[in-house]
Amino acid sequence: MPARWNGWTTASTAANPSHDLRHHQLVRGSGCEVWDIAGHCHLDGVAGAANTPFGHAHPRISDAVATHLRQLTHVDETLAAQQPAEELVDTLAALTGLHDVVFVNSGSEAIEAAIRIAMDYWRHRGQPQRDTIVAFARGYHGCTALAAGLSDLPILRTEWAPAPRMRHVELTPHHRPDEPGAAAALAGEFAAAITAAGPQRVAAVIVEPFLNVGGGIVLPDGFLTELRTVADSFDTLMIVDEVFTGFGRSGYAAFAVNAMPSPPDILAISKGMTNGVVPMGATCLRHSIRNQFGDAVLRYGHTTSGHGLACVAALATIDLLRTEGLSQAAATADWFATDFPQCLRTSGIVELRTYGVVGVLECDSVERALAIAAAARQDRESSLIIGCKQNALMLTPALNTTPQQLRTMAAHLKRAVENTSLYA
Ligand SMILES: Cc1ncc(COP(=O)(O)O)c(C=O)c1O
Incomplete structure (x- = not known):
């Protein structure tokens, strides 16, 4: 059968x-x-x-999608523009504080794009030796080969898949996020990992604000802000994976990074983006990172990246998020x-x-x-x-x-x- x-x-x-x-x-x-x-x-x-x-x-999202479906099927984003995609870029920039957006179709792809951008960014800056990523051992950033290679979770390990040079941060067995000073102490673990990896080799640190697949692990309040300081002090990039926590899941804002005084360098989003109606993800980044590429092409993209239907669903979802x-x-x-x-x-x-x-x-x-x-x-x-x-x-x-x-x-x-x- x-x-x-x-x-x-x-x-x-x-x-x-x-x-x-x-x-x-x-x-x-x-x-x-x-x-x-x-x-x-x-x-x-x-x-x-x-x-x-x-x-x-949800009727507001279903109606928006149905209307678009009757108008236009697909536009290749490298050959023509379309209004919903342009509007979504502006809308996401206003929500995240990050002005450049790469559209993809899933959380794993948003991470793939983020890592490729981080690695190539340093090459464009004349620092090709930056080949290492620092991450939580129990972090989860997706299941494609590159995204899976960022994690040390047993369910993702394979003997054959290529992975970047990694340095993992373990949570202590007595991880207590509520203890005073916990945020700075955990960020200090990342500083130690960067030092051990060789700061001149670290392309980026990547973290989730809450370890979802890693077992539902809560991190200390203020950890992202402390990590931003660590990343800045080592002049490396900070990537935040809000595939799970974005679009209100973190509770009190559209994104957990909204609580940081300044946004991360790169932000990966997906899941709640279209209310689950059409697969979509995005990698949002600082304009200064995009600028470093000049006219060089971003060596990443999928046939359905930035699909109009997904953009319409995302705009309707974000509208709902803002209004109620x-x-x-x-x-x-x-x-x-x-x-x-x-x-x-x-x-x-x-x-x-x-x-x-x-x-x-x-x-x-x-x-x-x-x-x-x-x-x-x-x-x-x-x-x-x-x-x-x-x-x-x-x-x-x-x-x-x-x-x-x-x-x-x-x-x-x-x-x-x-x-x-x-x-x-
Ligand atoms: C934090 C995080 N990153 C990345 C992913 C991968 O997203 P996707 O399953 O859409 O590829 C997930 C999925 O749950 C996730 O929770």
Whole structure:
């Protein structure tokens, strides 16, 4: 029988066999509710793949996309301009403070472009020896060969894939982001790694504001700002990967980097960008970096880069973010910070953590986490779809999930934890 071969996705790094998923065929959705082919309603606690900040089938986004679809199919971005792409560049520049934008189709591609730009930037400056990237060992920046090579996570290691020269920063086993001085101490680890790699060889540091696939790890407040100072002091580039945290996921702003006094040199974004309607990502960069290339061509690009449909969906998503999304994200992040730990207080959980519109339940084993996720899903009365990254369960609902829906999700999850503990 023909079969789909699932890779793991970043919503769940332990892929369900596709024959199991045939029984979970989803046919329609509205907000954070989705219905399967048998008519059962499930609560979508992961918002697609943490990429639908405004939930399923949002009418404003669907209408904008449908209108564009009737007008124009595809424009090659090197042969002609199109209004939605031009407008999106201006809109992103206003949101990020970074004035040059490269459009791509996914988070991994945004990282590929970022690393290529960083490496070539130094070559254009006459420093070809800059071949090293400094990153968290548990960072995750995508699954294409170059992006995967940035990480030291076991799920990404292969014996054959090429990788840049890397220097990894480990989190200490007692990583405590709330301790006074934690941000400066962690940035100091990066300074030590740059020193060990040889500062004149470091092309860039790259970090996520929150380690998503790496296990839902919260970093200290102010860490990005401290890292900016470190990068500046070594005259190297700072790349921030907001593929996961962007478009309101960080809770109180469109991007986590908005809290920095000055933006990073390069920013990679994707996921929530089009509310999950059309694949899209972007690499945003300082104009001074772009300038260094002069007339040299950027040696990167895909057939569908900057697709008009994706640009239209992104503009509608950003419009929603500005008009209502940021206040919804702040309210939902407040719920996570205060109510989520209360709702989930139960045995069987090692640690509860929250970051913006993200709730993490760390379990004592991968098996327990998978069993809880399956129990939440199989509850016929009230099925909840939740993500699982190794032994960490992650709730990443849409920003506009109502307080009532959030409480219902938490109640389902608590029941799944308790039922699973009984048989552990
Ligand atoms: C921080 C981060 N970077 C990069 C990626 C890769 O994005 P994509 O899966 O769209 O290639 C992800 C995906 O989850 C991510 O969380």
